[in-house]
Amino acid sequence: MDSKPQWMSDPEMCSYFNSLPPYVQENMMQSxxxxxxxxxxxxxxxxxxxxx
Incomplete structure (x- = not known):
């Protein structure tokens, strides 16, 4: 089972997310x-x- 959020399947959104500081990524994923x-x-x- 894929545990990634559905919005991460969008290449543009995923790329932007990956460019964010680690603490921002972590806050988004934990919430x-x-x-x-x-x-x-x-x-x-x-x-x-x-x-x-």
Whole structure:
């Protein structure tokens, strides 16, 4: 069974996620967030990076 979130099957979203700092990636994966668009993914990543 593949444990990756469905949104990671999108090459653009996966590439962007992989470019994020490790602590942002970890927060996203641990919270099991789901993203329907690149815009949602970017907004979440930016929010997490501002909180650091």
């Amino acid at each position: 099991s967030m789901s993203f329907c668009s690149m815009q949602e993914l970017r907004a979440c990543a930016e929010k997490l990076q501002r909180a650091e």
